[in-house]
Amino acid sequence: AMAAAYKRTHSAMNSRVLIPSFNISGGKVVGGGSFSEDPFELVKTLGLVGEVLVVDQDAEEGRDNSSNAAILDSLLDLLPCRLRGGFVTNEKVYDWLDKGATQVIVEYRDSNMGFLDGVPKERITLAVKVKSGTGAGEAVLSDGKSLKEAMSEISYYATRLILQFESGFDRKVVEAAKGLLEKGMMLNVMSPPTTDDIAFLDSHGIESILGEFLQDGTMTIPEALKAVLVSDRPDGLIPTVVVDEDMVTLGLCYSNLESLAEAFKRSVGVYWSRTRGLWIKGLTSGATQELLRVDLDCDRDSMRFVVRQSGSGFCHMEQMSCFGEDHGTLGALMRTLIDRKNNAPAGSYTKRLFDDEVLLKSKLLEECEELLAAKDSKEVAWETADVIYFAFAACARHGVDLAKVQRNLSRKALRVRRRPGNAKPPGWRPGDPSPDAEQNPK
Missing domain, CATH: 3.10.20.810 (Phosphoribosyl-AMP cyclohydrolase)
Incomplete structure (x- = not known):
């Protein structure tokens, strides 16, 4: 059996084990090692843990690079991302939070954080450099100021804090920093050197940010995950x-x-x-x-x-689930429509629907009007199902699966500046000015 090296506290329950991190410069991943230069190829593996941290190295060093911005925007279409690098203005912070960054990481500068005024602090992470081996285990910043002195300002602007050691990982400093956090704050630590350190941090509800040690092959994500997993089975499974x-x-x-x-x-x-x-x-x-x-x-x-x-399903009985088929889910509907798009017989209604854009448009508009005209809950539910069916047919026609729709919903939900939501005027076409233009309140 795999026994826990460290007992997790109740307050640790909502933290992730780790956040993989990588740097981009000139549109490519930098640093070599085991990381692909292609960020989209890299996140196929790193993104399997659910979220990544991407550092715009050019912006961090004061250089503009539009290719990096385009890549960051495209990565946000694929998975949740925390972003770091060059966040020194209110407008840039707001822009990337509105684009769907889960967190923006800002370097802490004593008494110089006013540009974060008004930004929702639950979406801000402040990063500090700390010294190790301070003897008493006190968390001391690189400029000599104690973290305790800085915490009032840090907690005012952010709900997450990243510790980055100047040299050498120090557990006593980590514990001291953890003890300074206000209720609801989360601590992250950059580059813990061993999987045992990751297990130690995880037991305290502290997330590990891993970049260089993944990149140089010192450790792997599966090894880091195994370090925190426990099993009461004799075979350790x-x-x-x-x-x-x-x-x-x-x-x-x-x-x-x-x-x-x-x-x-x-x-x-x-x-x-x-x-x-x-x-x-x-x-x-x-x-x-x-x-x-x-x-x-x-x-x-x-x-x-x-x-x-894919294929006949997960179960050896050639059905999608070992717990029986479920035909009522949105995922099942989308899979059915995608299959029909690829395999519908010539002349069938479904085939016509995918081939005839005018027919699909008229049916979708027709069902929307019927939904708006519905008078009771049963009728509303019935017409909503029809709207969803034809909306999903439009998705399938363009090769859009449910995951892409869900990812866009997630990005929209992360906006911090809300649009008034004014209706578009008759005759409005994509590319025309939005009726919400000039109305983007913070």
């Missing part, structure tokens, strides 16, 4: 719940370090069979899985794999 993009449960599997490493290496569903050993789902049946995300539960004794299932 970790129960792994498998769900689809719609969070519908497909089945229950088991994992260990070997299967987890292979899953991250291939970005597919890989598990540990209690009878056959390493099991790459779909390798023989063709019912493969694209691995989208790996989550750990609050007690760190089970995992959840979010996958995109």
